[in-house]
Amino acid sequence: MHSGYDARERLRAVGLRVTAPRVAVLDAVALASHSDTDGVAAKVRETLGSVSTQAVYDVLKACVGAGLLRRIEPAGSPALYEARTGDNHHHLVCRKCGTVVDIDCVAGAAPCLEPDRAHGFTIDEAEVVFWGLCPECGPQSS
Template identity: 70%
Template sequence: MTPVHDDDPRARLRAVGLRVTAPRVAVLEALADQPHATADDLATRVRQSLGSVSTQAVYDVLRACVTTGLVRRIEPAGSSARYETRAGDNHHHLVCRVCGRVADVECVVGPAPCLEPADVDGFTIDEAEVVFWGVCPDCQADRNTA
């Protein structure tokens, strides 16, 4: 799947063969402003820009965008699914154990044995998803002042 890097949501939708609709544009704009948002977060933001839009409509937009590769869905353990427009590359994520903040982290260049499975059982591997868990700087500062 080739990533689409155009910043214009309308052009991005057309590039993958999706109709340009107000909810689709609003979801992509909200994700550009708030990467790693949940569907509920996005529904709230979309309602602020469009007015009445159902949460189901937002889920439908997200499903279409994930299917076409415009949006990536990540599911950190114990957290709601989150969505981002940075799709098509093999970056990973940092997740704060305290506040749940998610941040992108670039892949390590060079050998990474933990990303090479010993037996792929006939699968063709096209992506590795690594989630690093820790405590973000803000939560560390809160812990140090408490």
């Protein structure tokens, strides 16, 4: 977890009750960014013992709704969760192994890219995913 991270403080700041499952989920995602629900549930069970997958789903949904976690869904991948929120960063995804890496905004402030027509929308975010092969899966690795 990054320094200064306190799950209890973050929950209180957004008005969510501090519960052991919520703290365990936030800690699990902070420790292993871009985890899917099963990965988060496994980490939570290491901490708390028996916790249902539905309970983990419910906590993830509440934390995403409160802005404590971000849910991303790269094509062909299950939903992934990360604790880095509100900074308009993007992702690199390996086509072969599915590794996901954060990258900072590609061109300044949100929404990074200006569409040719906004169709009357007020745009506040652009989701950019770059695809390729990570160093382990790339042609030089064979």
